[in-house]
Amino acid sequence: MTESARKEGTRRPPGRRPGPTETREAILTSARELFAEKGYDGASLRAIARGAGVDPALVHHFFGNKEGVFIAAMRFPVDPGELLPKLLGTPRADLGETMVRTFLSVWEVPERRAPIIALLRSAMTNERAAVMMREFVSAALFARAAALHDIPVLRIQAAAGQMIGVMILRYVLEVEPIASSTPDELVELLAPTVQRHLG
Amino acid sequence: MTESARKEGTRRPPGRRPGPTETREAILTSARELFAEKGYDGASLRAIARGAGVDPALVHHFFGNKEGVFIAAMRFPVDPGELLPKLLGTPRADLGETMVRTFLSVWEVPERRAPIIALLRSAMTNERAAVMMREFVSAALFARAAALHDIPVLRIQAAAGQMIGVMILRYVLEVEPIASSTPDELVELLAPTVQRHLG
Structure with missing residues (x-):
């Protein structure tokens, strides 16, 4: 108990x-x-x-x-079980833009990004938290996302890496000009590279 | 005192x-x-x-x-004043591969990535640490890197975001398969997208 x-x-x-x-x-x-x-x-x-x-x-x-x-x-702000089936309905050619807009829709809201930042911080602080997060994202996100469109997991991770790094620069470090870019500017900047990984 | x-x-x-x-x-x-x-x-x-x-x-x-x-x-493991002039000697078409290999050479060594992870963790924990790191990377890294080849800062940040996110997945969360990929595999995976941002 x-x-x-x-x-x-x-x-x-x-x-x-x-x-x-x-x-x-x-x-x-x-x-x-x-x-x-x-x-x-x-x-x-x-x-x-x-x-x-x-x-x-x-x-x-x-x-x-x-x-x-x-x-x-963990107050994780996204339910992969709800989100990923939506991606299944996205034509493969639109996955880049959809992924950029999905990340932005979660991180744009302070209450939704806070628990993700807290989990990342824990993973940087201790090995057990890193194991917990690694196993969760592997099982719930990467494996399932890869299965949707038959994309190699390595390419999903490269695309996720692009988005995670930009989210940290934009919302944690708040470096300019990326912190003040509009969602449309970020789609223009990032969707082609994300698409390249997933396409 | x-x-x-x-x-x-x-x-x-x-x-x-x-x-x-x-x-x-x-x-x-x-x-x-x-x-x-x-x-x-x-x-x-x-x-x-x-x-x-x-x-x-x-x-x-x-x-x-x-x-x-x-x-x-801060025991920052890289001296931008030494590193960036080296990039000046890199032909623009090779910047993608050079950037991927430079990130890997720093993060591959536990003693070199530890202070970067510590700074990132602090920036996630308190606003003052975030301000400190934001001002340092803006002045010492982004502005200078952009000046080297006349590349818009936003594109430098998109490229840096690609690498930072992958470094976190590979070295902090240690998700597979990206954690076990060889440097050459990562160059093949990432250099074209980094090059696209910088080219």
């Missing part, structure tokens, strides 16, 4: 069962601890449920699958 | 003047404090000297100019 689950337990009158909000929070706390300790691949839904003192069926009920638990626990 | 300079002062027998190593360290300590507090542009050599309790001529003597002090104080 997690620390917060135990505290909740002592605060509740004896006999009363935890409500959905308390159960959800207990699962997320357990998940954060286990992902940090075991990595994304190593943390099982069963162990997350055990840590929260709940039945594994409840974890499925609230979050669907491990990816769902991770996205909620 | 910095904290360490003061400590040095009380440890030394009265009347003995600080040696070159002590003076150098006092200047670097003062520089780290001032760069963090005032940013790169806002920290003057005069104020750094004053913080170390030395004559500004000594700062010039040890480090040449403000860029030299910054590189030493």
Whole structure:
């Protein structure tokens, strides 16, 4: 049982069962601890449920699958399970522009980029956080994106690298002129190189 | 006077003047404090000297100019003043491959990439560190690189973004297959897009 689950337990009158909000929070706390300790691949839904003192069926009920638990626990601002099928509908020739606009739509909003920056910072600080993020992006993003259009994973990573580096220059370091460029200017600048990697 | 300079002062027998190593360290300590507090542009050599309790001529003597002090104080692994003139001798058509190999030669060595990762992490953590790094890379890297071959700064930043993002995927997150690719494979993958930005 997690620390917060135990505290909740002592605060509740004896006999009363935890409500959905308390159960959800207990699962997320357990998940954060286990992902940090075991990595994304190593943390099982069963162990997350055990840590929260709940039945594994409840974890499925609230979050669907491990990816769902991770996205909620880390406040990851994008659900790859929703996003990537949209990309499937994009003609291959438009993937470059779509990828640039998708990155911008997430990073443009401070509350959406903050959790990604926090995860990157953790990965730069300690090896366990790096393992956790590596396993998550590999399983949830790169492998799945590659499967969509039959593109080699290395090329997806080159395209993602182009976007991640520009996002850091634009939103973290805020160097000019790239920090003040309009989305259309960035599409003009970057879509052809992203397209070249993915095309 | 910095904290360490003061400590040095009380440890030394009265009347003995600080040696070159002590003076150098006092200047670097003062520089780290001032760069963090005032940013790169806002920290003057005069104020750094004053913080170390030395004559500004000594700062010039040890480090040449403000860029030299910054590189030493932050343990920045590359001296742009040495590196960029080399790029001037590179034919414009070879800039893509040269840039990819230059990034790899720095990041491949753990002791050389560690201070860059530390600076990036600080910039992700607090605004003052971000200002410091923004001003340094703008003045020492981007403006100068653009002047070399008359390339718009925005295009230099797009090329740098490609490399920074790939360095993070390869050396921080260590995602496969890009983490295990050989330098030649990365040149084949990235040099054309970097060249496209710079060409």
